[in-house]
Amino acid sequence: MVTHGNGLIECHGVTKTFGGVVANNDITLNVPQGRITGLIGPNGSGKTTLFNSIVGYHPIDAGSIKFKGEEISRLLVPQIARLGLMRTFQQTRIYSKMNCVDNMLISLPHREEGYRSLLTKYPPEAVERAEELLEFVGLYQKRYLISGELSFGQQKLLEFAMALISEPEVLLLDEPTAGINPTLING
Amino acid sequence: MSVTPKVLAGYGAILLLGLLAPVLFPNFLFQLAVLWMMILFALTWDIMGGQMGYNSLGNIFFFGAGMYISAIVQVGLYYNVGEYTSVYGGVQVDFTPHQYFTGLTLGIIAAALGCTVFSVIFGRIVFGLRGPYFAIGTLGVALAAGELMGTWEWVGGGGGIALPVYPYGPDQRARLFYYMCFVLAVVTFVFLKWLYSKRFGHAINAIRDDEEKAEAMGIHTLRYKTIAFAVAAFFLGMSGAIFGNMIGFIEPLEVAFPTITFGIFMVVMTLLGGKGTLWGPVLGAVVFHVVKEATWTYMLGWQWVALGALIIVNIVFFQQGILGWAAEKWPERFGIVVDKSRTAGGR
Numbered sequence: 001m002v003t004h005g006n007g008l009i010e011c012h013g014v015t016k017t018f019g020g021v022v023a024n025n026d027i028t029l030n031v032p033q034g035r036i037t038g039l040i041g042p043n044g045s046g047k048t049t050l051f052n053s054i055v056g057y058h059p060i061d062a063g064s065i066k067f068k069g070e071e072i073s074r075l076l077v078p079q080i081a082r083l084g085l086m087r088t089f090q091q092t093r094i095y096s097k098m099n100c101v102d103n104m105l106i107s108l109p110h111r112e113e114g115y116r117s118l119l120t121k122y123p124p125e126a127v128e129r130a131e132e133l134l135e136f137v138g139l140y141q142k143r144y145l146i147s148g149e150l151s152f153g154q155q156k157l158l159e160f161a162m163a164l165i166s167e168p169e170v171l172l173l174d175e176p177t178a179g180i181n182p183t184l185i186n187g
Numbered sequence: 188m189s190v191t192p193k194v195l196a197g198y199g200a201i202l203l204l205g206l207l208a209p210v211l212f213p214n215f216l217f218q219l220a221v222l223w224m225m226i227l228f229a230l231t232w233d234i235m236g237g238q239m240g241y242n243s244l245g246n247i248f249f250f251g252a253g254m255y256i257s258a259i260v261q262v263g264l265y266y267n268v269g270e271y272t273s274v275y276g277g278v279q280v281d282f283t284p285h286q287y288f289t290g291l292t293l294g295i296i297a298a299a300l301g302c303t304v305f306s307v308i309f310g311r312i313v314f315g316l317r318g319p320y321f322a323i324g325t326l327g328v329a330l331a332a333g334e335l336m337g338t339w340e341w342v343g344g345g346g347g348i349a350l351p352v353y354p355y356g357p358d359q360r361a362r363l364f365y366y367m368c369f370v371l372a373v374v375t376f377v378f379l380k381w382l383y384s385k386r387f388g389h390a391i392n393a394i395r396d397d398e399e400k401a402e403a404m405g406i407h408t409l410r411y412k413t414i415a416f417a418v419a420a421f422f423l424g425m426s427g428a429i430f431g432n433m434i435g436f437i438e439p440l441e442v443a444f445p446t447i448t449f450g451i452f453m454v455v456m457t458l459l460g461g462k463g464t465l466w467g468p469v470l471g472a473v474v475f476h477v478v479k480e481a482t483w484t485y486m487l488g489w490q491w492v493a494l495g496a497l498i499i500v501n502i503v504f505f506q507q508g509i510l511g512w513a514a515e516k517w518p519e520r521f522g523i524v525v526d527k528s529r530t531a532g533g534r
Contacts, residue, residue, distance in 0.1 A: 055403060057399075076402075077399075077402040077403060078402045078403075078405050078406060078407060078408060081402070081403055081404055081405030082405040086403060086404065086405070087403055089400070089403075093397050093399070093400040093403075094396075094397070094400070095392065095393045095396035095397060095400070095401075096396055096397075097392065097395070097396050097463075098389070098392055098393070098396060099524070102389055102392075105389060106389045106390060106392075106393045106401075106404070106406070107404050109405070110404070110405040110406055110407065111405065113407065115410075117386060118385065118386050118387045118390070118410075118411075118414070119382075119385050119386070119387065120385060120386060121384065121385055121386070122386065122389075142526065144524040145524050145525075145526050146523065146524075149526055162404070166404055166405070
């Protein structure tokens with residue numbers, strides 16, 4: 001499946017089974033740097049399972065997954081995320097009891113976070129950056145609204161803005177336009 | 188909630204009332220001390236249960252552990268603990284005022300630190316569990332601790348252990364323990380208010396809302412859970428040490444690890460006031476304690492029925508608690524932004 005070579009993400013012979021169901025069978029995939037790569041397949045073909053395996057939710061049964069040349073198939077989800085490999089979910093996942101700005105702030109990169117930083121406040125420039133991105137996705141006016149109160153499409157946009165502020169090196173978007181009004185997708 | 192003169196005046200009034208309580212209500216000092224303890228119970232339970240979404244039924248473990256750690260330190264500094272418990276009543280034990288206060292101070296410090304260490308070990312075992320499994324897992328630890336302490340003869344076993352006797356008069360003793368409870372509850376409240384205003388507060392709220400998402404964003408979830416549990420354990424350990432000395436006698440099941448009373452009360456009080464808020468647990472503790480004492484006084488024999496009814500009304504009719512209900516009714520007063528551009532139900 002797809003090509004071989006030195007990519008940002010390299011999967012070799014990835015196999016994942018759930019009981020008797022082989023969700024991913026010997027997948028080999030290479031995602032190069034600086035490109036938008038699409039993964040296409042019918043419902044139930046194992047696209048989300050592969051995403052889950054890459055980001056660590058489903059430990060694989062066989063094969064290898066490398067990110068920037070480093071084996072990541074045995075790492076935990078947050079460890080992989082802190083390397084800069086992040087994903088969005090098929091179903092929108094936001095922190096629904098927090099307002100939009102807080103959703104953005106908690107999504108700032110956690111790579112260099114030490115114990116001392118837990119006891120600090122977010123700097124004003126972080127808040128500014130959060131508001132800029134909320135403006136970019138058209139949610140500035142609703143920035144202090146509890147995010148669970150947003151419409152489905154707005155939640156999807158918020159999730160996208162959260163992914164952007166986390167400054168990932170690779171962002172895996174799982175069905176990013178599913179359930180969204182075509183006007184919003186094109187607009 | 189911003190710090191306006193009105194808010195400052197409110198804080199000042201509560202502090203003043205707390206400080207003057209021994210003068211205003213000298214006959215109710217023990218109950219008022221227990222009230223501050225109840226506030227601490229609710230505040231510390233809410234760190235995990237309300238702010239982070241991990242409903243622990245075993246927090247009472249740290250209360251009991253703190254009590255025993257303090258007792259062992261207080262006695263162990265001057266006597267052999269095993270001999271002290273085995274010959275209790277058979278020999279005259281005598282603590283000088285200096286020995287008493289040194290032991291009490293070191294006992295409280297040891298209880299806080301010991302419980303913090305316990306919480307890290309305990310957390311490593313139970314943090315793999317979620318939802319009801321976490322609740323039952325933590326409950327199991329608290330129940331097992333009570334039973335185990337009942338079999339450990341070195342600390343008195345089921346017969347319990349007496350704490351050193353306060354060296355001065357009963358009135359002074361009542362005032363001392365009242366102020367200790369009061370100061371500890373106030374310090375806990377102030378510390379949590381400060382802690383929740385930092386990144387830590389955002390992170391544990393994110394874990395509450397969607398832990399899987401938080402992990403996918405790289406948040407050190409285990410680190411935050413460990414710290415949250417440790418903070419609760421630290422203050423509960425201290426409260427156990429103070430409460431043990433206030434009672435004067437530790438018995439494993441009813442005093443140190445009272446899972447079905449204090450252990451459940453801390454959950455109920457938080458739910459009653461409104462979990463996930465700073466003032467909700469405080470309000471819940473006050474209402475619950477007043478109702479509890481009133482029913483124990485005026486409805487003796489029916490007190491558990493009355494408390495059960497209160498819990499049922501809370502759970503069935505307003506799960507969000509008193510503050511949660513008020514926030515829904517008057518959101519602007521709680522600093523919650525309302526989207527007035529949307530019609531009801533229109534998404």
